[in-house]
Amino acid sequence: MENNVKLMQGNEACVEGAIAAGMRFYAGYPITPSTEIAELCAEKLPLVGGKFIQMEDEIASMAAIIGASLTGVKAMTATSGPGFSLKQENIGFAALTEVPCVIVNVQRGGPSTGLPTSPAQGDVMQARWGTHGDHPVIVLSPSSVEETYYVTVKAFNFAEKYRVPVIVLMDEVIGHMRERVKLPDLSELEVVDRVKPEPGKKDYYPYEVDSDDGVPPMASYGEGYRFHVTGLIHDKTGFPTRDPQITDRLIRRLINKIECNKYDIIEYKEESLDDAEIIVLSYGSTARSAQRAVRMAREEGIKAGWVQTVTIWPFPSEVVDKVCGKARTIIVPEMNLGQLVLEVERVAAGRLKIEKVNRVDGEMITPDEVLQKIKEVK
Amino acid sequence: MQHHLEKYFRMDKLPHIWCPGCGHGILMGAVVRAIDNLKLEQDKICVVSGIGCSSRAPGYMNFDTLHTTHGRALAFATGIKLAKPELKVIVVTGDGDCAAIGGNHLIHAARRNIDITTIVFNNNIYGMTSGQYSPMTPKGAYATTAPYGNVDRNFDLCKLAMAAGATYVARGTAYHTNQLIKFIEDALNHKGFSLVDAVSICPTYFGRKNKLGNAINMLKWQKDHAVSVSVAEKLPPEKLEGKFLIGKFHKSEEPEYVEEYDKIIKKAQEGRK
Numbered sequence: 001m002e003n004n005v006k007l008m009q010g011n012e013a014c015v016e017g018a019i020a021a022g023m024r025f026y027a028g029y030p031i032t033p034s035t036e037i038a039e040l041c042a043e044k045l046p047l048v049g050g051k052f053i054q055m056e057d058e059i060a061s062m063a064a065i066i067g068a069s070l071t072g073v074k075a076m077t078a079t080s081g082p083g084f085s086l087k088q089e090n091i092g093f094a095a096l097t098e099v100p101c102v103i104v105n106v107q108r109g110g111p112s113t114g115l116p117t118s119p120a121q122g123d124v125m126q127a128r129w130g131t132h133g134d135h136p137v138i139v140l141s142p143s144s145v146e147e148t149y150y151v152t153v154k155a156f157n158f159a160e161k162y163r164v165p166v167i168v169l170m171d172e173v174i175g176h177m178r179e180r181v182k183l184p185d186l187s188e189l190e191v192v193d194r195v196k197p198e199p200g201k202k203d204y205y206p207y208e209v210d211s212d213d214g215v216p217p218m219a220s221y222g223e224g225y226r227f228h229v230t231g232l233i234h235d236k237t238g239f240p241t242r243d244p245q246i247t248d249r250l251i252r253r254l255i256n257k258i259e260c261n262k263y264d265i266i267e268y269k270e271e272s273l274d275d276a277e278i279i280v281l282s283y284g285s286t287a288r289s290a291q292r293a294v295r296m297a298r299e300e301g302i303k304a305g306w307v308q309t310v311t312i313w314p315f316p317s318e319v320v321d322k323v324c325g326k327a328r329t330i331i332v333p334e335m336n337l338g339q340l341v342l343e344v345e346r347v348a349a350g351r352l353k354i355e356k357v358n359r360v361d362g363e364m365i366t367p368d369e370v371l372q373k374i375k376e377v378k
Numbered sequence: 379m380q381h382h383l384e385k386y387f388r389m390d391k392l393p394h395i396w397c398p399g400c401g402h403g404i405l406m407g408a409v410v411r412a413i414d415n416l417k418l419e420q421d422k423i424c425v426v427s428g429i430g431c432s433s434r435a436p437g438y439m440n441f442d443t444l445h446t447t448h449g450r451a452l453a454f455a456t457g458i459k460l461a462k463p464e465l466k467v468i469v470v471t472g473d474g475d476c477a478a479i480g481g482n483h484l485i486h487a488a489r490r491n492i493d494i495t496t497i498v499f500n501n502n503i504y505g506m507t508s509g510q511y512s513p514m515t516p517k518g519a520y521a522t523t524a525p526y527g528n529v530d531r532n533f534d535l536c537k538l539a540m541a542a543g544a545t546y547v548a549r550g551t552a553y554h555t556n557q558l559i560k561f562i563e564d565a566l567n568h569k570g571f572s573l574v575d576a577v578s579i580c581p582t583y584f585g586r587k588n589k590l591g592n593a594i595n596m597l598k599w600q601k602d603h604a605v606s607v608s609v610a611e612k613l614p615p616e617k618l619e620g621k622f623l624i625g626k627f628h629k630s631e632e633p634e635y636v637e638e639y640d641k642i643i644k645k646a647q648e649g650r651k
């Protein structure tokens with residue numbers, strides 16, 4: 001299996017993971033620090049019979065992947081902050097129409113064009129609430145190149161399983177860093193495909209749910225179902241309605257199909273939690289600094305523990321729940337002025353002390369900075 | 379409605395939401411008649427629209443249909459066509475949808491020469507949002523956002539599409555229905571990006587604001603002011619004052635995008651750069 005070990009960039013691992021998960025359509029518009037994802041898709045997709053297109057902007061890219069997905073093809077786009085903002089209206093469209101797709105955001109410093117080549121984690125809230133209205137979303141954030149591969153595969157699996165846009169929220173450090181990656185045997189990789197209606201089903205309703213998970217089977221265009229898809233509030237037939245009851249039921253179902261399945265979706269990693277008095281909770285590349293800091297603290301006899309939230313949305317409330325009562329303090333380092341920490345505060349509800357370590361200067365948070373905070377609160 | 383056309387409509391969704399006298403119904407009928415005349419396979423047609431009165435048409439049409447975000451129909455359609463080339467992709471859009479918010483997608487779809495047929499239900503106004511001026515409202519005309527007359531110069535969408543690389547371009551009107559059906563047939567038969575500027579009427583807003591009378595008067599206005607390109611060639615410029623041109627403006631054979639991309643796939647798989 002030695003030839004399955006490669007040195008690669010996070011952006012490259014993302015493309016490898018996507019293709020392994022079955023992605024066969026990519027539409028994008030170049031933007032640092034995500035550009036390598038487009039470049040690699042342009043090179044690799046034709047090799048597997050897939051399609052790459054460089055669209056005229058990010059709005060068009062998002063539109064194109066939704067169109068492609070409606071034909072039954074797994075589709076992805078990648079971007080960074082400004083492009084992510086442009087995609088939001090169509091991300092909302094995908095959420096309401098339940099079209100599976102994957103959106104990668106390799107975050108840069110912001111707002112505006114900000115710091116194109118510097119790391120940041122400022123899009124956490126935008127990833128959750130970027131588009132208008134109440135809507136479901138899944139957001140995953142990898143902390144290493146290898147994890148990027150698996151997270152991307154998962155993103156496609158969740159998109160297909162729950163008919164939802166899934167966002168892979170990376171940061172520049174992960175996107176551009178090169179690390180050793182052990183790729184799995186493709187035969188061992190779990191790849192999920194969307195559930196289709198039984199072939200030849202006569203009265204197919206694209207939004208009729210007959211399973212417990214709240215996810216309706218999805219036909220593809222061109223298979224004879226002649227179904228309608230609209231961004232307007234619709235009933236099970238897919239046609240617009242203004243019925244308050246149906247509207248309410250639809251929006252709640254969309255939210256619930258993620259909420260009720262969150263134990264399937266949520267992934268986090270932990271270390272030394274059992275006796276920890278101080279927990280450092282983090283995500284993305286910052287989680288690496290946090291882990292190192294916790295290990296250094298342990299060497300100095302401080303009872304510190306580490307949590308990495310791979311799933312950011314839905315927020316892994318149970319991790320915070322789990323440590324409340326045991327630990328005294330949670331430290332949340334992030335490369336923004338405090339976004340995910342708001343969720344930690346919400347769940348902790350005053351049960352333990354919460355401290356932040358923040359940076360918005362385009363530089364990484366170092367293990368020493370986190371360690372210093374650990375010592376401060378000890 | 380002629381009985382044999384009923385299969386192309388979602389009869390349970392009719393009657394439509396359009397105002398009495400709106401030209402969009404005639405145009406939708408023309409699209410369906412063109413499809414019927416060509417005997418296209420119903421299950422291999424996908425109709426895509428943006429947002430607007432015009433863009434409500436796909437909801438009534440019995441195909442795979444997609445009602446997208448405002449202005450983005452062509453971008454969605456591009457994804458559909460490239461991902462599943464066997465589908466015949468038709469975009470139904472309004473003048474605001476296509477020329478304002480969606481202008482960028484229009485020129486780029488034309489530039490790529492991707493095999494999509496775009497029918498613009500052009501009523502020279504924003505109907506759905508109740509009568510604001512569009513990029514195709516003539517200069518000087520009135521709209522709710524142009525209470526003193528429109529200062530913006532308007533697009534000639536056909537020229538724009540041609541300049542951007544569309545390989546079939548024609549303009550017809552709701553009044554000249556048979557000719558319009560012919561243009562739509564040609565467009566559907568054409569391999570590459572085709573655009574038909576189908577001049578509609580919006581008596582509710584454009585007509586009322588500009589004192590053009592009822593729907594019948596507006597259709598008559600089309601009859602009196604439309605000049606076919608072949609006739610126009612022989613007329614002195616002063617005779618064309620205040621008139622607009624209809625007809626087939628352009629047809630050329632150029633490599634089509636999806637087919638060109640298939641060559642890329644072949645090249646890549648043969649290991650050539």
Ligand SMILES: Cc1ncc(C[n+]2csc(CCOP(=O)(O)OP(=O)(O)O)c2C)c(N)n1
Binds near residue numbers: 430472475501503505
């Ligand atoms: C992003 C966005 N901006 C604005 C609107 C509001 N809006 C809906 S339809 C429309 C104009 C439609 O005009 P046109 O395309 O000419 O079609 P018509 O209604 O005249 O047939 C506008 C501005 C919207 N839905 N989305």
Ligand code: SF4
Binds near residue numbers: 396401
């Ligand atoms: S507002 Fe104008 S375009 Fe819209 S349905 Fe009424 S007449 Fe037609």
